[in-house]
Amino acid sequence: MGYLTAEAGVTADWLSGGSFEIEIAGERYSAIASLRPFYDAGRSRVKGEWRAVEELVAKELLKA
Structure with missing residues (x-):
């Protein structure tokens, strides 16, 4: 970081x-x-919404 x-x-x-x-x-x-968090920017996991990891990881990291 x-x-x-x-x-x-x-x-x-x-x-x-x-x-x-x-x-x-x-x-x-x-x-x-990035200006946003690289992981779980929408705090889905904290809210108990379990999504696929691909939906949680920032697009900047996926294209790298």
Whole structure:
């Protein structure tokens, strides 16, 4: 997990136009950024609505 900042603010357009990396223990790895949670953004599991995992995982991760 990482944190992004931008002088003009972080927007969906800014995220979609960029490529990102995260550094862990001196190694860089490609990363995907999103304004929404990557898992269960609608809190379905908390509400007791059990859906298929494919419906819970963010589309950004599925296309990666």
